[in-house]
Amino acid sequence: xxxxxxxxxxxxxxxxxxxxxxxxxxxxxxxxxxxxxxxxxxxxxxxxxxxxxxxxxxxxxxxxxxxxxxxxxxxxxxxxxxxxxxxxxxxxxxxxxxxxxxxxxx
Numbered sequence: 448x449x450x451x452x453x454x455x456x457x458x459x460x461x462x463x464x465x466x467x468x469x470x471x472x473x474x475x476x477x478x479x480x481x482x483x484x485x486x487x488x489x490x491x492x493x494x495x496x497x498x499x500x501x502x503x504x505x506x507x508x509x510x511x512x513x514x515x516x517x518x519x520x521x522x523x524x525x526x527x528x529x530x531x532x533x534x535x536x537x538x539x540x541x542x543x544x545x546x547x548x549x550x551x552x553x
Contacts, residue, residue: 451459523540530536 451462454462519541523537526540527533527537
């Protein structure tokens with residue numbers, strides 16, 4: 448450390464300036480990391496909220512679809528049991544049911 452004292456005044460100023468710039472750069476980097484971390488925490492909470500809502504909606508949609516398919520199958524079984532041509536009557540019942548809400552299924 449004694450060598451530092453032996454340096455000319457301009458060299459001490461240059462070294463001090465470099466040290467100051469490095470300290471400011473490190474402080475800015477730490478501040479940026481804290482801002483990014485805070486933002487990521489906030490966004491993660493929003494994502495979890497939306498994911499929970501989507502999960503609840505998906506469960507309802509799956510249940511509704513399962514019930515609709517089961518009803519269609521039951522109706523097709525009843526139509527097949529009641530008619531003279533069980534295969535045709537069952538398929539006609541399924542086609543009629545599918546055509547109500549899904550035009551591409553006709």
